[in-house]
Amino acid sequence: MTTETQKIFHTSSTDEILQGKVTDVYFTNVEKALRHLGLNPYVAAEVRAGNLPENWLWAVFAGLEESVKLLEGRNIDLYALPEGTAFDAEDTVLILEGNYLEFAVFETALLGFLCEASGVATKAARCRIAAGDRTVLSFGARRMHPAISPMIERNAYIGGCDGVSAVISAELIGERALGTMAHSLMICVGDEKKAFQAFDAAVEPEVRRVALVDTFQDEKFGALTAAEALGDRLYAVRLDTPGSRRGDFLKIMREVRWELDTRGYGNVKIFLSGGLDEYDILRYNLYADAYGVGTSISNAPVVDFSFDIVEVEGKPRAKRGKMSGKKQTYSCPGCSRRILAPFNDIAITCPCGGIAQPLLVPYIEKGKIVRELPSPQEIRQHLLDELEGRTIEPAG
Numbered sequence: 001m002t003t004e005t006q007k008i009f010h011t012s013s014t015d016e017i018l019q020g021k022v023t024d025v026y027f028t029n030v031e032k033a034l035r036h037l038g039l040n041p042y043v044a045a046e047v048r049a050g051n052l053p054e055n056w057l058w059a060v061f062a063g064l065e066e067s068v069k070l071l072e073g074r075n076i077d078l079y080a081l082p083e084g085t086a087f088d089a090e091d092t093v094l095i096l097e098g099n100y101l102e103f104a105v106f107e108t109a110l111l112g113f114l115c116e117a118s119g120v121a122t123k124a125a126r127c128r129i130a131a132g133d134r135t136v137l138s139f140g141a142r143r144m145h146p147a148i149s150p151m152i153e154r155n156a157y158i159g160g161c162d163g164v165s166a167v168i169s170a171e172l173i174g175e176r177a178l179g180t181m182a183h184s185l186m187i188c189v190g191d192e193k194k195a196f197q198a199f200d201a202a203v204e205p206e207v208r209r210v211a212l213v214d215t216f217q218d219e220k221f222g223a224l225t226a227a228e229a230l231g232d233r234l235y236a237v238r239l240d241t242p243g244s245r246r247g248d249f250l251k252i253m254r255e256v257r258w259e260l261d262t263r264g265y266g267n268v269k270i271f272l273s274g275g276l277d278e279y280d281i282l283r284y285n286l287y288a289d290a291y292g293v294g295t296s297i298s299n300a301p302v303v304d305f306s307f308d309i310v311e312v313e314g315k316p317r318a319k320r321g322k323m324s325g326k327k328q329t330y331s332c333p334g335c336s337r338r339i340l341a342p343f344n345d346i347a348i349t350c351p352c353g354g355i356a357q358p359l360l361v362p363y364i365e366k367g368k369i370v371r372e373l374p375s376p377q378e379i380r381q382h383l384l385d386e387l388e389g390r391t392i393e394p395a396g
Contacts, residue, residue, distance in 0.1 A: 045095070
């Protein structure tokens, strides 16, 4: 049996997604019923999240590029927030208009694109805020199915991570993969100093020398071994100490910093990894200069978007618990307040007196993409601008 007829990995292909095969079966049942009745109404549907996970104060809209590609060529109109825009609970983030059967079977895939990507981007953005100007790398590829690693790390990057570790993910976003060294190097060599020197001799000169110093030794002695082995070429020491060995991790970092400084290695940075989230970062900023964040980003809680019809044949109609009619998300340029209002309202005045501006803009008109899709680098910069002044809520 060939690979065309037998799946090797448990994933959906691009063709299967575009053919609408990744759909909940009740949408195919709805489709059959509407065709039986000869109905295919023109509707407007919107994507919103009534609540955000873990009491987040805000979230990041991501997954738009894949959503646009999913619906390109179908006779629909699509409006959305620009990818990388911060939004609040209840904000409309996307509106889809067209005859319902044009997109009925794509709701499952559309929400899948948006919910997971937005969760990952938001968690990365929270780590970015917590770290300030310190480096944050995405180390989460090994925690998720390899088929979606590029998606995970693309959204980690646009969410604010400075780089990603998986080679294919870096290729997708047009960046160089970033990482340090693995414990397996020291274990295979059997001697940390020899391993550090081998890494230095074999790896390209442009790769920063970040030595993993806790394989066999106490962290401070491992750091000194790395400094003696690499001298001025040592950029940072990485502490990936397992939780069972950490004790008071701040004191461990303090010892490492002290011993390096007193021996003239004050320029060597401290890089942390291993089970970190945004709250760990806030605690460790006292001594850490850089972070590798894995599981908390790659396994971020999804943003629980819903997709609801709110107009039928131009008239407001929605299920109970939902507000009918298309809604635009406005933002006040003066105070940054977000305001939800009827889609076609022209002038929205903010309570502060400013004139709010609409955020949802057209991306598809009658099946044709009408707006350039920005690069990951442009999306990332847009989000970094959006995060100015935003905070994360206290732990607990």
